[in-house]
Amino acid sequence: MLKSTLALFAFATLAASSAVNMPRDEAAPAIAHKGPTPDIANVILVFTTCNNVNLGNCLTWTSTTLPVGCTNLAANGQANLVQSAATPAGIECTLFTSQTCTGTSQLVNGTINDLSVVGFSKIANSFNCQAN
Numbered sequence: 171m172l173k174s175t176l177a178l179f180a181f182a183t184l185a186a187s188s189a190v191n192m193p194r195d196e197a198a199p200a201i202a203h204k205g206p207t208p209d210i211a212n213v214i215l216v217f218t219t220c221n222n223v224n225l226g227n228c229l230t231w232t233s234t235t236l237p238v239g240c241t242n243l244a245a246n247g248q249a250n251l252v253q254s255a256a257t258p259a260g261i262e263c264t265l266f267t268s269q270t271c272t273g274t275s276q277l278v279n280g281t282i283n284d285l286s287v288v289g290f291s292k293i294a295n296s297f298n299c300q301a302n
């Protein structure tokens with residue numbers, strides 16, 4: 171009886187803690203672009219991720235809303251490749267080592283010209299963004 175009560179408590183705790191994380195996880199992911207950001211109403215540039223240092227060889231990412239949900243870099247050809255990144259004014263993004271916005275993370279709030287300086291070069295596989 172005690173064992174099953176404990177198991178139920180553990181399950182309820184787990185369910186409650188994952189519910190707390192739902193809003194950000196359920197926000198729409200960003201859309202990837204090679205080249206210039208399209209000039210469409212309500213589309214905002216949220217993040218730039220680059221395969222070279224100093225913002226070289228980049229993908230730009232747009233969204234119509236903030237926060238931006240978990241966006242998979244690996245699914246867009248940038249698995250373990252990002253060496254520099256930048257956010258526009260008013261937005262901060264967090265890079266993660268996993269493809270699902272878990273694991274080790276690195277905040278990008280502005281421009282990081284060489285992610286090796288913060289020990290995060292070529293290990294990012296997903297990101298999310300929010301207003302800063």
Ligand SMILES: *[C@@H]1O[C@H](CO)[C@@H](O)[C@H](O)[C@H]1NC(C)=O
Nearest residue numbers: 259260261262277279280302
């Ligand atoms: C991000 O940058 C903005 C503008 O420089 C600053 O006001 C804000 O405090 C920064 N946020 C974090 C978490 O560093």
